[in-house]
Every structure is written in structure tokens, then in C-alpha cells.
Amino acid sequence: MENKDKLPINEPITIWDKEQRGHLKIFIGYAPGVGKTYTMLTEGNRRKKYGQDVVIGYVESHNRTETDDQIGDLEIIPLKKVLYNKTEMDEMDTESIIAKKPQVVLIDELAHTNAPGSKNKKRYMDVEEILNQGINVITTLNIQHLESLNDVVYQITGIKVKETIPDYIVDKADEIVVVDLTPDALQNRLNRGKIYDPEKVTHALKNFFRKVNLNALRELTLRQTAEEVDEELSEYMKKEGIRDNWHTAERITVCISAGPSSKKLIRRGARIAKRYKCEWYVITVTCTNRFAKKQSLKDRQLLHTHFQLAKQLGAEVATLEGKSVTEEIVKWCNEKHITQIFIGYPRRTLFELIFRGSTVSKLIKKLNNVDIHLIANEVK
Template sequence: MNSDFKRTTPEEALKKLREELRGRLKIYIGYAPGVGKTYAMLNDANSRLENGEDIVIGYLESHQRKETENQIGKLETVPRKNVEYNDVAMEEMDTDAIISRKPNTVLIDELAHTNVPGSKNKKRYEDVEEVLSQGINVVSTLNIQHLESLNDIVRQITGVTVRETIPDKIIENADEVVVIDIAPIALQTRLKGGYVYKNENVGRALKNFFRLGNLNALREIALRQTAEEVDEDLEEYRKEHGIKEHWHVIERVMVCISPSPTSKKLIRRGARIAKKFKCEWIVVNVNSTRIFAQKMTEKDAATLEGHFKLAMQLGAEVVNLTGKSISRELTQFATQRYITQIIIGHSTRTKLQTLLRGSTVTRLLKLTRDIEVHVIPNDLK
């Protein structure tokens, strides 16, 4: 008998079974109300209904938009339930009725909604989790500002504190995320035409949340967020299929520095490139433990600290590595962080140093064939 064989525990087997039986979650995501998430969800649902799929509406919030209501078509709607709160009867989604109806797929609008107090679950995403656990597929909608991790950023941009948020893991664990995008000016035109809110609310909306600068910033956040999700999905696919080549979906810049004064130029170059691509960037120093490596003096340490301070002021992440081979440490780090562009200065080593220790630039070029390397002249300009 193979001693390395590991028997699956009952708990592990049950967890695996639940995962296999769990429904699939698809989310239509946008950067603001009115971009067309619910419209697109209904349009797709009707096509699936015509193809014979058992698909129903569990909860729909049309906001009295006629173009949205016209997309309901022949879709069956599971009746809502009444929940009494402060002596007022209010309507909420009937999760138990959906589970009892057991369709193949259910549409559940507005994933970040907070249920009326007294409901079975506090948040709608919790209702969705319950439906998914019963093997029913769910299609839902979400605006990017409702992600918990983006709450502070959205408040800084718009001046609006979003009260209804959902954990990031909900969208991270979704089986499919569809971005519904529209140019901010086009969205403002829709707003002015009364397609998003009632006419009496349009002027106030345009001066507040729907200002062009706000919409541009939120749109960029939505596109970058989903691009990162795609990049992670591709990485998982590569690992599962044994693909070693790195597929670059979004840019990530790494700046290689040392205590040399010329490193400031590399940091500024990295900042410009990162700004151009609107991407994350990392400034990295490697302390070599090789026997012939030059020992760092107090002056070197102070200079390096100044470089890190500049990098952080310009928005970079800073990392200090230690290893025998500078080139191999840089290569390993670049691979781990999915770096797409490396910035490094020309070698300042003497011929003797190069003979004894080799050239970091040359080795880096050999080791990182799928990464773009910028070799910058070592002057102080």
C-alpha cells in the first residue's frame, strides 16, 4: 500500500460535493446607475428562454424605466413577499419561493441591496448564496462603488458615502463577470433624456454623483477592477494547464535600484511609465550576499532610504530583497508579481567586477525573455 496515499475525510468529501452541486453566479457590473446592466441581463435572459432554458425573475428593480420594463418579455416572475416593518408592509424577494420553484436560473437584481429588517437574511447577496447552495444558477447586477474595498476611494472621488456594500469575495468567486460599459458623456445624455431618473432629479444628479469627472474616474476603476479579475483567472488557467508563458493582460512595472544616486532617474522614469499605463509599479533593491559584493555603508543606506521615500511619494510600492544573485532575485520576484516591464540602469561595474561577478543587466535579459526590459543610461539628468 502506498504510504503517501491520503484518504479524503468525510468533511472534505462533503465540501467537494457541495461545490459541485452549487449553482453558477453571473454578475453584470457597471460603474454607475443607468449604464444598462438590468437591460442587458433581461435581454440575455429572454434569448435563453427562447432556447428552452427554465429561467425566471426572482427580483427586478426597473426604477420605472420603460426601456427596461419592455425587456421583461415572456419571463416568469416569482411573486415577492410582504415584510412588515414599523407597521408598514414592504415587498422583498421571496427566497424560499425561488428555491421551491427551483428553476435552472433566476435573475436577482441589485446584489448589494439591504433587506428590510425582519427578513430572513440581512443582505441580498446572502439570499443569493442560499439560492446558489440549492443548485440554482443566479444572474445578478452590481455597480462598482458597492465593493467594500473601494468604499473609501469612491467617497474621495464623489463625496458620496455608499452605505450598501458587499464583500469583494462575492465578485472574486463569481463564475462570470460581464462589464456593461457606456461613455460617460453618453450616460449624461441618457440622464438628461429622463431614461435614468425622473426629470425633477436630473439637475441635482448632474451636479453631484453624475459629474463628468466622477463618471470618468468610476469607469476607470470598474475597467481596471475587472481587468485584474481577468488576469487572475488567466493565471489560474495557466497553472491548471501547465502553461509557463506569462500572458500580459494588464501592465505592471518594476524599477530596479541600488544606493547609486542615478537610481532617482530610474524611479522617475518608472513613475512616468506607470502613469502612462495607469498601472501599479514597484521599486526593488536587492542586497547581495555574494562574497565579492560591495558592502553597504551608512551613506549607502541613507541614500537608499531616500530613494525609497521618493518612490513612495510618487506612488510606488517599495521592496527590499536579499539574495546571493541579484539577477535571479529580481527575476523570481518579477515572475511572482507578474511584472510586464522592468526598468534598470546600465551596469556601473568595472571590467574586473564584471569578470568576477558578471553583468546583472545581461543576466536579467537572458532570464526574462517574456518581459520588456528598459535599460536606462546612468547619467544624473
């Protein structure tokens, strides 16, 4: 009888068993020369000093003296020869690393494309094999090699990066450390011949190493890693049941209705979000309470128009539903760790205020760590 669950031969399997898989640490930078390889080697020497079995799987020093000096007495696994078109190419020997089974292996240039004829097309695939054998990996990466940022990097630099890695490799990393250097300091290193040979410096400064490029790539790197840290913090808070807002990053929610003043609220939220360069949301709550006013076709059309404006200005939009408008907003704020709410001045009738109370007053009582901005309605 045929076993339908049997995997096809040579089907690649990625194992993410935290107990068996090695620990992945990535030193990430925004350009060549910021010090990623140097820092990786320094980390390797530090671990060796404290008794760990550390080897170098691959290192590319680019003949930089300071980097070469950092290799020190770290054991280097010899590279293997790959024959392609009658030419021998040096590549990392993944099989020898796995056979030796060190505690830690240092592997430079994670986004490298292996020579044709290698077992794996990309070096990150070799790294996955090594991690799956329980070996810890410390590696290096430049931000421009992330697949999701390929178009953004091209827009900034005018250079199409061909060697990329899937984002999940970084997402699954256990540690990400930014190796940072100011653009001025990096250009100084370039001028002193610390990155490229002197004859290449002028060309580099006019192209990739222009200050405007370096500033943009540096900000991109810092933002990307901040998002990774923010996701880890959110997961930790969720796991530990922490509902308080720690204000590590601003997150804005604009609460709207079908009223004409909602456009004013959305624009205000967009300006504040731009100032903080943060995530922001535009939400509306459909109240299912039997005393609540039902939405008309015109109301739904207006809300659709408001949401279109919000999306154009960069917001994420959502429609919530529940018997209590207040409770739905509170739940939303706790789940998204919202720090600021923008809401219009309540337009409830005296009857509604007496029997249902003020949404704003309830929010103030229930959201102690959220700043609530009450925005006046537009005068018709």
C-alpha cells in the same frame, strides 16, 4: 463528553464548493441607467429560449418601458410581505426560490438592504443561500456599492453610499460583465426621461450625473473589472505553468542599489508607470555570494531612503536575497509577469566583470519577453 468542534447554533456558513455551488454572474455598471437590468433580462430570455428553467427572483424596472418589455414571459416568483412598524414591505422570497429550485434566477440590485425583520440583512446574503443550493444566479451591481471603493466614490461624487457589499462577493463571482455606456449617451438618456422622471433630471445633472463624475466612475469600473480579469489570467498562467509574458498589461520593475543614481531610476519608473497607469515595483537584491561586496550601514540607510521615495510615488517595494543577482531578478520577473525593467548602468570593476559577468547581459539572455531599459548614472 463535550464536542469542541461543534459549531454554535445559527452560525452562518458560507460554502464555496465549486462542484455544488451555483454559478454567479454579475452585470456591473458605473451608474443607474446604463442598462444592467435590461441586459440581465435579455440574458434570461436567451437562456429560456435555449431550454433553461429561468425565473425572476427580483427585478426593479423603475417603470422603464424597454426594461418592462424585456420581462416577457419569464416566470416571476411573487415577492413576500415583511411587516415593519405596521407597514408591509415587499422583499424577495428566498425560501420560495430555493423550494422551486430553478436552473437560473435573475436577481436585481445585489447591494439592496432588506427590510427589518427579514431573515438576512442584505440581499447578497440571500444570494449566497441560493448559490449554496446549487442554483445559478444572474445579478446586477453598480461599482459605487463595493465596500473597498466607498471612500473613493465619496471623494468623486460627494455622496456617501450607505448600501455596500463586501468585495469577496465580486472576487468569488464566476463571471463579471461590464454594461457600458458613454457619459454623453447616459446624459442623453437622462434628458429624454429614460432614467428618472422629468422633474428630477435637472437636479441629477447638477449632482451625481455631472459628466466629470460619470467619467471618473466609468474609469473606476473598467479598472476594477480589468483587475479581476488580470487576476484570473495570472491564476490560469500559473496553473498551466506558462512563464512567457503575454503583455496583456504593463508591469514595471525598477532595480536599485544604494547608489545615488537610484533616485533617478525610481523617478523614471514612476513617470512611465503613470503614463501606462500600471502596477510598478522597486526592488533591490542582497547578494549572498562570498565575493559580493557587503552592505555598510550607510548603504542600508540609503536604500531605506530610496524605498521611502518609491512608496511616496506609488510603488511596491521588495528586497530579494540570493547568491545570484540575475537569477533573483529573473525569478521575480517571471512570478510578477513583469514587462519592463529599469536598471542603472553597471558599476562593476573589471575583476567583477571578468569573473562574474554583466548582470544586464545575463538578463537580456534570460528575459526574452521583457524590455530592459539601461539608464545612465548621474554625473557627480
